[in-house]
Every structure is written in C-alpha cells, then in structure tokens.
Amino acid sequence: MTKHQKRLSVPKTWPVERKTDTFTVKAGAGPHGEEGVPLVVLLRDVLGYVDSTKEARYALSEDAILVNGQPINDEQRPIGIFDIIAFPGREEYYRVFPDEGGRLALTEIDAEAAESRLGKIDNKQQVPGGDTQLTLHDGTNVLVEDGAEYSSNDSIVIDNDDKSIVAHFPYEEGALVTAIRGNHGGKIGEVETIDVTPGSGSNTVTVDTEDGGFETIEEYVVVIDENFTGDDE
Structure with missing residues (x-):
C-alpha cells in the first residue's frame, strides 16, 4: 500500500499547501479517521523541526516526541483535534486546535496543560x-x-x-463551543439554542459569537472550556 497521497486530495483540515509538491505523506491507521494528519507533516511542514521522513523517524526513535503523554514511533501516526504534542527536551507543548477556516493548527500551551x-x-x-x-x-x-x-x-x-476524568463540560445552552468543521470551522462562541430535528436528521445549534453568530449541525461543534482556546499560558 502506498505511503503517499496527492496534496490536492487531502482533507481541508490538513495544514498543508496543495499547489506545491504533488504528493504528501499518507496517514497511517489510527485515531481521527480520514481527517487525521500524519505526525511527520506537522513536524516538517508546520513546525519545521525536521526536513525529511528519515529525520522524523530518528527523532521518534529517541522518544523525543510524545503524543497524549505517550512516546510515538510511527511517523505516519494520525494527529487530530485536541491531541497534545510534547517535546520534553525542548520544553515545548502544543494542543491541536482549529484555526479560522477549520484547518488544524498548533496552539502552544504549558507543561501542566499538556x-x-x-x-x-x-x-x-x-x-x-x-x-x-x-x-x-x-x-x-x-x-x-x-x-x-x-x-x-x-x-x-x-x-x-x-x-481519569478531571473535568466535565455538558452540551447545553450557554456552553462555550468551537466549530471544528464546516464553513464556520475555528469560530468560538456560546450555544444560544439547540434545535432537535425529528427523525434521523442532524440537530442544529445556533452559536452566539462576538461578530454575530452562526448556525451549524451539532456534530460540527465541541464544548470547550475557556482554558482550551489558547489563552491558558
């Protein structure tokens, strides 16, 4: 099975340029489904810590990179929303969080938050x-x-x-949410209303934001705490 795929075909959430090289690394099996970004893409294209897959493999073999607290030895390991990437040797820690437009971005956090x-x-x-x-x-x-x-x-x-569970945020009116997909990906606001759709259709949610608000389906929003917006340093 090929380890590459065309850049033009990658999910819109991937933080890669589509009109540079023809191919990029394909995500391996693991969490986050098709939207998972291969770890090597973040190391090379986003952070610039490695120049090649070979360099990424070496760093991983040294247990220099942790994902959700665990050392990873597969450069194709899919990384997705809310994952924690840690570089203990550099004392650098990041949370994967959607930016405006819904592309996955790395938000720097402190060691405790990681x-x-x-x-x-x-x-x-x-x-x-x-x-x-x-x-x-x-x-x-x-x-x-x-x-x-x-x-x-x-x-x-x-x-x-x-x-162990250290915090719980109910999905309800007044909850702080971020949109992770759709036209409003990356936007943050408070749930104004939750409209239940009869039958098998998706429920919709209206979110109040600083610039007016938006409506989307509830599968596209995630309840967060204010500490998860990147302001927790």
Missing part, C-alpha cells in the same frame, strides 16, 4: 459488569462507574496517564 486532553463524547453504553463506557471523538474509551451525568456531545478532560 498533562490532559479534551474529548467529545460520541457514544455512551453500559458494558458487562455495570460500568458505563464513554467513547470519545478519537476512539478513546473511558470507563466510569456511574454514567448518569454524562451524555453524548458533552466534553470531558482526561488525564493522559490514567484516563
């Missing part, structure tokens, strides 16, 4: 033994004894070491 990450609850189900399993947007599963307080579309903050 110890946990935000996740949107995509699914909730009871598992054998009585615990509740929360499945997050990146495929991470978190077990809780009592899942009554959690709902799909809520967000939680989990510790990168033990996956």
Whole structure:
C-alpha cells in the first residue's frame, strides 16, 4: 500500500499547501479517521523541526516526541483535534486546535496543560459488569462507574496517564463551543439554542459569537472550556 497521497486530495483540515509538491505523506491507521494528519507533516511542514521522513523517524526513535503523554514511533501516526504534542527536551507543548477556516493548527500551551486532553463524547453504553463506557471523538474509551451525568456531545478532560476524568463540560445552552468543521470551522462562541430535528436528521445549534453568530449541525461543534482556546499560558 502506498505511503503517499496527492496534496490536492487531502482533507481541508490538513495544514498543508496543495499547489506545491504533488504528493504528501499518507496517514497511517489510527485515531481521527480520514481527517487525521500524519505526525511527520506537522513536524516538517508546520513546525519545521525536521526536513525529511528519515529525520522524523530518528527523532521518534529517541522518544523525543510524545503524543497524549505517550512516546510515538510511527511517523505516519494520525494527529487530530485536541491531541497534545510534547517535546520534553525542548520544553515545548502544543494542543491541536482549529484555526479560522477549520484547518488544524498548533496552539502552544504549558507543561501542566499538556498533562490532559479534551474529548467529545460520541457514544455512551453500559458494558458487562455495570460500568458505563464513554467513547470519545478519537476512539478513546473511558470507563466510569456511574454514567448518569454524562451524555453524548458533552466534553470531558482526561488525564493522559490514567484516563481519569478531571473535568466535565455538558452540551447545553450557554456552553462555550468551537466549530471544528464546516464553513464556520475555528469560530468560538456560546450555544444560544439547540434545535432537535425529528427523525434521523442532524440537530442544529445556533452559536452566539462576538461578530454575530452562526448556525451549524451539532456534530460540527465541541464544548470547550475557556482554558482550551489558547489563552491558558
């Protein structure tokens, strides 16, 4: 299977120029689905820390780069929204966050903020033994004894070491959200109304922002805390 794909065909969320080289690195299997950006693309095209895939492999072999607290040895590992990328040797830490237009960007954070990450609850189900399993947007599963307080579309903050929940942000009117896809990707505001669509259609949400507001489907928004907007340093 090829390890490359044409730049013109990559998702709009990828932070790459489409009209320079013909090909770029293809993301490997892993979290975030087709929207996941290969780690080497961020290291080379965004941060400029390596010039080639070979250099990226060497850095990864030295455990110089952590993703969500774990050393990574695959330069094609998909990186997506709210992932934490750490360079302990440089004392540099970044959160993946959408910029205006919805392209994935790196927001610099401090070491304490890099110890946990935000996740949107995509699914909730009871598992054998009585615990509740929360499945997050990146495929991470978190077990809780009592899942009554959690709902799909809520967000939680989990510790990168033990996956314990350190914060919970309900999806409700008045919640602070960011749009991660669609025409309003990267915009931040408060939920004004949530309109439930009968049948199988997507519910819509109206978001109030400083420049007026927008309406989108609820799959395109994620509840965040003000500390997750890049102002937490």
